[in-house]
Amino acid sequence: MRIRVIGGGLAGPEAALTAASLGADVDLFEMRALVNGEPRLTPAHQTIEFGELVCSNSLKSESPNTAPWLLKQEMRRAGSALLRIADQTAVPAGHALAVDRVEFSRHIAEEIASEPRIRVIREEVTSLDAEDFAITIVATGPLTSDALSEDIRRITGSQHLSFYDSISPIVDAESIDMERVYFAARYDKGTADYINCPMSREEYDRFYDALVSAEPAELKDWETCDYFEGCLPIEELARRGRDTLRYGPMKPRGLRDPRTGREPWAVVQLRKENVRADSYNLVGFQNHLKYGEQARVLRMIPGLENAKFLRYGQIHRNTYICAPALLDQTLRLKDNPRILFAGQISGVEGYTESIATGMLAGIYGASLIRGIEPQAAPRGTALGSLVHYITHADAKGFQPANITFDLLLPLDEEIRRKIRDKKERHRMQCERALAEFDQWWRQREQTPAINTAEVL
Template sequence: MKIRVIGGGLAGPEAALTAARMGCKVDLYEMRAMVDGKPRLTPAHQTTEFGELVCSNSLKSESPNTAPWLLKQEMRRAGSALLKIADETAVPAGHALAVDRVEFSRRIAEAIANEPAIHVIREEVTRLESDDYELTIVATGPLTSGAFSEEIQRITGAGHLAFYDSISPIVDAESIDMERVYFAARWDKGTADYINCPMDRAEYDRFLDALLAAEAAESKEWENLDYFEGCLPIEVLATRGRDTLRFGPMKPVGLRDPRTGMRPWAVVQLRKENVRADSYNLVGFQNHLKFGEQARVLRLIPGLENAKFLRYGQIHRNTYICAPVLLDEFLRLKREPRIVFAGQISGVEGYTESIATGMLAGIYAGALASGHEPAAVPRGTALGSLVHYITHADAKDFQPANITFDLLEPLEEEVRKKVRDKKERHRMVCERAMDKFGAWWAEQRVVVAF
């Protein structure tokens, strides 16, 4: 079976590698390319590499019996190619799985180059219909080109939705004043891999006033600044009240300063960008301010007075389809089953979720290549719950979602009444989900002779 995968971000390479190992021939298309010696990029990408992580470098929690951990455990059981690479390129990040961006992308490219069933084509796709492929997996992500967005709109018969994400700044590690900061992990989860910049009340008030007065970057005429609630810029959060940031990205809970024994009024956390620890990103500090304003305001943070910024925060478009109306439980277009959507354009939010749906699309393609109708991943699993949400949510108010326990099926009422401890209930939900995923995956392995 020959399939086409469109998009070289996270979901696309995962779908291509999964489908290839299950017997499919794959043409992998990516529009970012070198043209006449110059890179052709999107408004947010900085390279032409596969799997470039545009925002943070974190694939979220690795704490046992959390929803992000559960999703990753299911993916590991199914042999997710990109998650394996993430594990192998991990950098210390407390209880989170964070990766070295450059090495992560390099290893993805290496895996694709070493897979003879995958043929890479560096050009923009503008037409979805094709007689050359039995199946097309659309994984063009949040930065889908204007021309291809119009094609998706044409083929689906419905408008697509858009919101806007912002990118966190990155600072040079050598420019951080280490005398003013300390290492710790919030709530002592994992190792103390985060640099913490503590603020007293006066420092916080001065920072907040400067942030509220800072000038925003000019918006493009196509922007309507409809932000995703789960990824709001810090300047937007700041307008919601003087303590909003202290209860959000600057929450000091569990970050007692070992030098004073006191809990700061607020804290800014920095996370490693790579194994060398020569750069750090400001966790949760995505913003849409002018670069000069960012430098002025962020240098009010203790320890960053002389910070050298390797990248400033930016805004970028995030495009996604109305999956509850358009997709079936196999991520296929209801009106054109030969077209499958995966990754953020399908309505999931987050790196891990994007990889997971790419993996699922590849598994379904493998089943079809073996002459079998695929079996839907069970609702009671993390991956199944994620797919159930994007295909069954209220279409009127549909927004992309990360994996959370709210999406998973609750325990039976009798069990909930008996087990009062929340952590124990989560453990039981995870155990049940892993059993269901394991049984489903065992059946898929038989179907595709994997």
């Protein structure tokens, strides 16, 4: 029995190399290829190489006790092939792990070529139906071909496949100046869960002028500006008229400021990202501005002058499934456990996160081939927390995510009261996560083999 891995980006090669290292035979499919001496590419890629980094060359922070560092530490302990290659091909980048793109891809290709259990097939896969494979791992990324996207839609249901990502910025709650904002619910209906940032007419005018003149993010040739009406970038909405925002996402009606007794000229509302209320998103503030411009303009909002942004706003093409409705904790389709999803199409964002889910899919697929029920990465680990998010988030409003401390289990309330320093709390979370990871990694193969047909 063989595993079919579809996709030669980051998650696919990682899944293939991981599964092969655990004794599984793998067919790795990649649609990019040389055809009559000419490269057949996707609209985003420039080469046919494995692991091509389309955007930046950074795999994020290597600073100890940060969330990206923690995720990479767990991956290193699990033997991630692509992370090992990234370490080998690293270039100076301060506190980040950045790689030489060409060397990174070349090393991946060499490792795949030297693995006798992997067979590379350069052709497009258009259907997930396959009698020749016991397991299929779909790792086709945000630019999954139209034909395969349609087949995924057929299998999962059209309502569970998204093609555009609309993301509002998220700020660290501790960086909000609470002296300048107030909690209120519109017309005092329900509980006062929203933070409201009030603007005077003068403050609004300055913000508006800065917003409509801000420099947009650069568009790739394969991206378009054909936005959905329901998720227009806030700068596009603003261009429809100076008061458009005041009748839309910045509407002040019903949000009386208890300190003045009056409604402000405009209001920016912040909504909790989680029950711990340690981060808030700017409601309706999806945008397509450069990150530096976002920071400059959004810090003009009263209360956000010193805001620390955990995530900036985005609108871009990004094919992904509604993982909370479709996947279990081992990345398998609930209705078809022979099919696993990994990488950006599974609902994660970022290079490291894509490699991480590819590694997990390879581990789980290899277990299934051997007749072993996969043991999901524990919730307390960074790996487990990332998968827990994509499989347990609100399916109705599901959006992809990077690894952040916001996804990890919080410390006990008593510890949080005693330890006020955030860096120390993060250190303790990392220490706990790595201990839980080590225990899982030691125990995961102790499950006895069973009848493979029962697992599949």
